[in-house]
Amino acid sequence: MSEFLDILALSVKSLVSQSAVFFALMGVGLNLHFGYTGLLNFGQIAFALLGGYGVAISVAMWGLPLLVGVLIGVVAAFVLALLLGLPTLRLRADYLAIVTIAAAEIMRLVFRSTPATPITGATRGLSGFGRDFYAVAPFETQRTYDFLGSTWTGREIWAVLVGWILVTLFSLLIWQLMRSPWGRVLKAIREDEDAVRSLGKNVYSYKMQSLVLGGVIASFGGMILVLATGSANPDQFQNANTFLAYAALILGGTARVLGPVVGSMILWFIIAFTDAGLAALIRNGIIPSEILSGPDVANIRFVLVGVGLMMLLIFRPQGIFGDRREIVLDAH
Amino acid sequence: MPTNSMPTDTASVLRHLPWNIGVRKPDPTIVVDDLVRSFGGLTAVAVEHLEFQRGAITGLIGPNGAGKTTLFNLLTGFDQPNTGQWSFDGRSLGRLKPHQVARLGVVRTFQLTKALSRLTVLENMKLGAQDQKGEKFLAALLPGWRAQEREIEARAMDLLTRFKLDAKAQDFAGTLSGGQRKLLEMARALMCEPKVVMLDEPMAGVNPALTQSLLEHVKNLREEGMTVIFVEHDMDVVRDISDWVVVMAAGRVIAEGPPESISQNKDVVDAYLGAHHDAPLTAEEEELVLAEAEVAIAAEKAEDADLPTETTRGL
Ligand SMILES: Nc1ncnc2c1ncn2[C@@H]1O[C@H](COP(=O)(O)OP(=O)(O)O)[C@@H](O)[C@H]1O
Numbered sequence: 247m248s249e250f251l252d253i254l255a256l257s258v259k260s261l262v263s264q265s266a267v268f269f270a271l272m273g274v275g276l277n278l279h280f281g282y283t284g285l286l287n288f289g290q291i292a293f294a295l296l297g298g299y300g301v302a303i304s305v306a307m308w309g310l311p312l313l314v315g316v317l318i319g320v321v322a323a324f325v326l327a328l329l330l331g332l333p334t335l336r337l338r339a340d341y342l343a344i345v346t347i348a349a350a351e352i353m354r355l356v357f358r359s360t361p362a363t364p365i366t367g368a369t370r371g372l373s374g375f376g377r378d379f380y381a382v383a384p385f386e387t388q389r390t391y392d393f394l395g396s397t398w399t400g401r402e403i404w405a406v407l408v409g410w411i412l413v414t415l416f417s418l419l420i421w422q423l424m425r426s427p428w429g430r431v432l433k434a435i436r437e438d439e440d441a442v443r444s445l446g447k448n449v450y451s452y453k454m455q456s457l458v459l460g461g462v463i464a465s466f467g468g469m470i471l472v473l474a475t476g477s478a479n480p481d482q483f484q485n486a487n488t489f490l491a492y493a494a495l496i497l498g499g500t501a502r503v504l505g506p507v508v509g510s511m512i513l514w515f516i517i518a519f520t521d522a523g524l525a526a527l528i529r530n531g532i533i534p535s536e537i538l539s540g541p542d543v544a545n546i547r548f549v550l551v552g553v554g555l556m557m558l559l560i561f562r563p564q565g566i567f568g569d570r571r572e573i574v575l576d577a578h
Numbered sequence: 579m580p581t582n583s584m585p586t587d588t589a590s591v592l593r594h595l596p597w598n599i600g601v602r603k604p605d606p607t608i609v610v611d612d613l614v615r616s617f618g619g620l621t622a623v624a625v626e627h628l629e630f631q632r633g634a635i636t637g638l639i640g641p642n643g644a645g646k647t648t649l650f651n652l653l654t655g656f657d658q659p660n661t662g663q664w665s666f667d668g669r670s671l672g673r674l675k676p677h678q679v680a681r682l683g684v685v686r687t688f689q690l691t692k693a694l695s696r697l698t699v700l701e702n703m704k705l706g707a708q709d710q711k712g713e714k715f716l717a718a719l720l721p722g723w724r725a726q727e728r729e730i731e732a733r734a735m736d737l738l739t740r741f742k743l744d745a746k747a748q749d750f751a752g753t754l755s756g757g758q759r760k761l762l763e764m765a766r767a768l769m770c771e772p773k774v775v776m777l778d779e780p781m782a783g784v785n786p787a788l789t790q791s792l793l794e795h796v797k798n799l800r801e802e803g804m805t806v807i808f809v810e811h812d813m814d815v816v817r818d819i820s821d822w823v824v825v826m827a828a829g830r831v832i833a834e835g836p837p838e839s840i841s842q843n844k845d846v847v848d849a850y851l852g853a854h855h856d857a858p859l860t861a862e863e864e865e866l867v868l869a870e871a872e873v874a875i876a877a878e879k880a881e882d883a884d885l886p887t888e889t890t891r892g893l
C-alpha cells in the first residue's frame with residue numbers, strides 16, 4: 247500500500263513537472279498552429295531548440311545577461327518562423343509540414359556537429375548558464391522541500407513555478423486572442439482559406455502571425471527546459487518530442503485553450519505512473535523478469551501510452567475538452 | 579450608399595442597346611478586355627470585350643464547362659489569366675490578390691459553397707465585416723473593438739433575419755442544409771457591404787420554397803444600388819430578375835442582350851443543344867432544332883404563370 251502511495255506521489259509530481267511544463271508550452275504553440283489555424287507544423291521542437299540554446303549560448307558562451315539571452319531566443323524563433331513561413335504559407339498545407347520537419351532535423355544535427363563546438367558545445371552541450379535565473383528565486387534554492395507528497399529541490403520548484411506562470415500567461419493570451427475578431431479569422435482560415443480571402447482578409451499574413459506566435463511560445467518551453475535541467479544538449483531536442491506534444495494536444499482537445507495544458511499534465515502523469523508501476527510489479531515478482539526487465543520499462547511505457555491514445559481516439563476522438571459536434575462536422 | 583442610377587433607369591437604358599456582343603454600356607463598372615485563360619490545351623475563357631452595367635443585375639448563363647466560374651475566378655483574383663486586362667470603376671484589377679479585390683468592393687460567392695463549418699452561423703456573418711479593429715493582433719488584446727463588434731453583430735442578425743437564418747445563428751454552419759449554406763454565403767458576402775456582388779449559382783440546391791425569397795433579396799440588392807452578376811441555370815430565374823443576360827459557351831461570349839432576346843438567339847440555342855459539336859446542319863435540320871427549342875421555351879413560359887420556381891435545369 248505504501249509502495250502504491252509512493253508511486254502515486256511520484257506520478258502527481260510529474261503532473262506538474264518540468265516535462266509537463268515543457269510539453270504544455272510546446273502544445274500551447276501547436277494548438278495555435280494546428281488547432282486554431284490548421285497549420286501543420288511538424289517541427290515545433292526547432293523553436294524550442296532556438297529558445298533553449300538562445301539562453302544557453304548567450305549566457306554561457308557570450309557572457310550576456312539572462313534577459314538578453316531570453317530576447318535572443320525569442321528573436322531566433324521569430325526569424326525561424328519567418329524563414330519557414332515565407333516560402334510555404336502561400337502553398338498547400340503539406341509544404342509547411344515537410345519544411346518544418348526538415349528544419350527540426352537539420353538544426354539539431356547542425357547544433358551537435360563538431361564544427362559547431364565553439365558555439366554550441368556540440369554533443370556535450372552547454373551548462374553553467376542558470377546562475378542568474380536561480381539567484382532571483384524568492385526562496386532558498388539550495389535546500390529541499392516536501393510538497394505534494396514528494397521531495398523537491400528548491401531549484402526544481404523555482405523552474406517549475408516560473409514555467410507554470412508562463413503557461414498561465416500564454417494561455418490567457420490565447421484565450422483573449424481567440425475570443426477576438428483576430429482569432430475568428432484564424433479559425434475561419436482553418437475551415438476554408440478561399441472563403442476568408444473572398445471576404446477581404448489577408449490569409450497569408452494571418453498564417454504568418456500564427457506561425458510566429460506559436461513558435462515564440464515554444465521557444466519559452468525550450469528555455470524552461472534547459473534552465474530546469476541545467477544543461478542545453480542537442481538530444482533534448484529530438485523531433486519525437488514534437489509528436490509527443492501533438493499527442494498531449496489531442497489528448498487534451500485541440501482548439502481548446504486548456505487542451506494542451508491539461509493534455510500535457512495527464513500525458514506525463516500516465517508516463518510516470520506506468521513507469522513506476524511497471525518497475526514495482528517487476529520488483530515484487532508479479533511480472534516475471536524473463537518477460538519484462540527493468541531497462542525495458544522505459545520503452546514499454548511509450549507503447550502503453552500509444553495504446554491509451556488509440557483507445558482515446560476511438561472512444562473520445564474530441565479529446566478531454568473537445569466538442570464532439572466539431573468532430574462530426576469535420577467529416578463533412 | 580450612393581445610387582448612381584435608378585434601377586428602373588438601368589433596365590430601360592439597357593433595353594435600348596443593340597444586342598451585339600461586346601456592346602458598350604452607358605455606365606460600365608467592370609470592363610473586361612482580351613481576357614484569355616487556358617488550362618493546357620483547353621481554352622476555358624477567351625473574352626474579347628465585355629462590360630457590366632453599374633446597378634444592374636446581369637445574368638451569366640451557358641452550358642456546363644462554358645467558363646463562367648473561371649471568369650469569376652479571374653475577375654476576383656482567385657486565378658490569373660494568360661493575357662488580358664480587366665478593371666473595376668476604371669481601376670485595373672490585374673495582379674491584385676483576392677482579398678485586395680474584395681476590399682475594393684467586388685465580392686463573390688462560390689459554386690461549391692464554402693460555409694465555415696466549425697464556426698457558428700453568426701461568426702460566419704461577422705467575419706464578413708470589413709475594417710474590423712479587432713482583427714489586428716495588438717488591438718485584439720485590448721477591449722477597444724467591442725463597440726464595433728456589437729454594431730457588426732446587430733447588422734449580422736439583421737441580415738440573418740432577412741435570410742430567415744436568425745434561428746440558426748448559434749448553430750455550427752456545418753449543420754446547415756445545402757440550401758441554407760447558399761443563403762448564408764450570400765448573406766455573408768453582403769456583410770462586406772460590396773459594390774459588386776458576384777454570385778456563382780446562388781439558387782442551386784436551394785429549396786424551391788426559398789428560391790422566391792432569394793430572388794427578392796437579389797432584386798433588393800439592385801434597389802440598394804449594388805451591381806449584381808450571377809450565374810444561373812434556371813432560365814425562369816434568369817428571365818425574372820436579369821436586366822441583361824450574357825451567354826458563354828466554350829469560353830467565349832456568344833450572345834448578350836436583354837433576357838427576351840436570348841431565347842430567340844440561334845447561337846444560344848445551338849450552344850445549349852450542342853449543335854456546334856456536330857457536323858454542319860442542313861437548313862431544314864436547323865429549323866427543326868430551332869422550332870424544338872422554341873417549343874420548349876414557350877412551354878416554360880407557360881409554366882411561368884403559375885409555377886414560377888419550377889426548375890428547368892440546364893434549360
Ligand atoms: N483548375 C482547372 N484546371 C483544369 N481545367 C479547368 C480548371 N478549372 C476549370 N477548368 C476547365 O475549364 C472549363 C470551364 O470550367 P468552368 O469555368 O468551371 O465552367 P462553368 O462554370 O461555366 O461550368 C471546363 O472545361 C473545366 O473543365
Ligand SMILES: [Mg+2]
Nearest residue numbers: 646647648689
Ligand atoms: Mg461553374
